[in-house]
Amino acid sequence: MAVTMDPLFLAWSYFRRRKFQQCSDVCSKILQDSPYDQAAWSLKTRALTETVYIDEVDVDQEGIAEIMLDESAIAQVARPGTSLRIPGTSQGGGPSPAVRPVTQSGRPITGFVRPSTQSGRPGTMEQAIRTPRTAHTARPVSSSSGRFVRLGTASMLTNPDGPFINLSRLNLAKYAQKPNLSKTLFEYIFHHENDIKNVSTQFISKTHALDLAAMATEHAQFKDWWWKVQLGKCYYRLGLYREAEKQFRSALNHQEVVDTYLYLAKVYQRLDQPITALTLFKQGLDHFPGEVTLLTGIARIHEEMNNVTSATEYYKDVLKQDNTHVEAIACIGSNHFYGDQPEIALRFYRSRLLQMGVYNCQLYNNLGLCCFYAQQYDMTLSSFERALSLAASDEETADVWYNLGHVAVGIGDLTLAYQCFKLTLANNNDHAEAYNNLAVLELRRGRIEQAKAFLQTACSIAPHMYEPHFNMATLSEKVGDLQSSYMAAQKSEDAFPEHVDTQQILKNLRQHFAVL
Amino acid sequence: MPEVKSSFREVLPKQGQLSVEDIPTLVLCKPKLLPLKSVTLEKLEKMQREAQEAIRQQEAMQREQQHEPK
Structure with a gap:
């Protein structure tokens, strides 16, 4: 037996x-x-x-509600270099949109996405709602709590006997007095149930319990930094950023922990105070020299403020400490690619990421592009083939076909290019770049009406890109429709003020109009 | 084939002004490097997919149960 x-x-x-x-x-x-x-x-x-555990440091989603009902904004128009909200406020000289594509919020695309980079900050409510709902664009979720709630309900639905712990019947005050149970219970409520209100009431009772305990056993209980950090996390989720800041600060007074620095910096980023967050990270680095997460935090802020050069410096520092850091490698790699050094980018993507075991559609797509532009033609198509076979969603497939279209344009096979861009649209009919490129190809074939239709679609899907507006201006000017040309050129100027050709068109048109 | 080579020679004007008219051409959108996904994001997406799957199964079960009594 x-x-x-x-x-x-x-x-x-x-x-x-x-x-x-x-x-x-x-x-x-x-x-x-x-x-x-x-x-x-x-x-x-x-x-x-x-x-259902997710690292709380990484989760930072701003919903439309949070963006529009932001009470913590001090100034409507921030001074240059002090705000994360206005992408153009950097002095660092980011890459121009002529070489590096931009996201919907006007920032150069990055080499790495996290839950927080997915939702950019659109400027207006209208823009926020109009953005198509794909994984790659910056449409914010309607409310930051939406995703958490959905995960919570799913776990409850699959449990036929109802939830494991009935929170409303729980005597929180009783549990708050038992330190060995209360911490696990807290994490359960915070991550699994996502019932923040309850957690904070637990906390109020928790502090009551602490009060009692403090009277009995001196002030020893008040000095538990862990609970203060958790309290701060709850305040953050509830949107009470100043209260969260207080809790994290006081937790740091008791015990220096890297996580607390990260949470506090997150609060400052949400309050749109990147400079404060940067100084905080540097304080953290004084206590924990060479800490990778802190260095990455600094690099991310620089990147979000369009200061790509210093972001790269910090990513290099990260790699000195941890040379398998995927985010740093990916960001440096994409910088080299858009800095016209595809060979070096190839080295980062191939000999660092691929050999480390990263194996997905995105990596093979990037490898294919780098190989093509670094003139290693033997590996280009096989990389793209593998990327296509690894693609998990239609959007990914669409992006791979889009890049293949560029390879086709590069070798001069315009029929193939045309087919690639068509395939992009078959997989993702919101792909504005593909519409724009198709328009250019159509115009080469002399089909003006078709090209115009494609351009109009591209303009309406992605008003943040300058290319379709500029092409529209050029096309309309050729046809003789000066009024639409002028309007399109103005939109192009809004998207990319330094673009010389746009300025030229505008100048010509103004001369024309002056003569009239 | 040296004869063929010598029959073509490049012409580079050494005197006078060389001017090229700049014709505005249409621009293509640039190739897009795809950003890699962070571990948290992948986990989040996986969890969401699983949750959706679970709910779908649950609904299918319920539908079957409703049809059975008839």
């Missing part, structure tokens, strides 16, 4: 091996037999938390 393992030990073993579902099943069985088993209860909360 086989000897059965002690169920709690088995559950622990499952937990350590990250088999959370089995762990919580075993715990449920234990709890059926003895409902007051605190060890099993606590372990189950931890297992359920781990199934």
Whole structure:
């Protein structure tokens, strides 16, 4: 007869091996037999938390509601170099849109996406709503809590007996007094249930409990930095940034922890105070020299403020500390590519990322592009083939076909290019760049009406790009429609003020109009 | 084939002004390097996909249960 393992030990073993579902099943069985088993209860909360755990430092999504109802803005028009909201306010001289494509919010595209970079800051409500809903554009989610709520309801739906812990029936004050249970319970409520209001009421009771404890056992309990950080996290999720700042500051007074610096910097970034965030990161670096996450934070801020040169410097510092840092490698690589050094970009993408085991559609697409522009034609098409086979969504497939279209243009095979751009649109009919390039190809074939239609589509999908506006201006001027040409040229100037050809067209048109 | 080579010679004007008229040409949009995804983002997307899948299965089950009594 086989000897059965002690169920709690088995559950622990499952937990350590990250088999959370089995762990919580075993715990449920234990709890059926003895409902007051605190060890099993606590372990189950931890297992359920781990199934939906996301690093809180990385999660930073701004919804339309948060952007439009922003109360913390001090000035409507920020001074140059002090704001993250206006992309043009840097003095660092970012790459011009003529060589590096820009995102919807007007920033050069980056080499790496995180949950927070996905939602850029659109300038107006209208722009926010009009942006097409794809993974690559900067349409904000309607509310930052939307995604959390959805994940929470899913986990509840799949559980036929209802939620594991009924929060409304929980006597939080009781649990707050038990330090060994309260921390796991807190994390469960914060990550799994996403019930921030409840968490903060727990906290109010928690502070009450602390008050009591403080009277009894001097002030020892008040000095728990962990709870202060958690309180700050709750305030942040609730949108009370100043309160969150206070909590994090006070937590830092008790104990220097890297995470706290990161959370605090996140608060400052949300308050649109990049300079304060930068000084904070530098303070953090004094305490933790060479800390990679802090260095990355600095680099990200520089990048968001369009200061690509210093961002690259900091990414290089990151690589000195951790030479397998994917974000740093990807960002430096894409900088080299758009800085007209595809060979060096190729080195970053191939000998660093590929050999490290990054294996996805994006990487092979980038490899293909770098190979083509670095004139290593033997690897170009095979890379793109692999990228196509690895593409997980229609948008990714569309982007690979779009880049293949560029290769086709480069070798002069315009029929192939035409087909590639058509395939892009078949996979993603919001692809403004493909519309623009198709228009250029159509015009080469002499089909003016078709080209004009494509350009108009491109203009309406992506008003932030200068290319379709400029092409429209050129085309209209050729046809003799000076009024539309002037209007399109003005839009192009808004998107890219330094563009010389646009200025030339505008100058010509103004002369024309003056003569009339 | 040296004869062929000598029959073509480049012409570079050494005197006078050389002027090229700058004709505005249409611009293509630039090739796009795709940004790599962070671990958190991939995890988030995976979790969301799984959650959607779970809900879809749940709904399918419910629909089957509703059809059975008939």
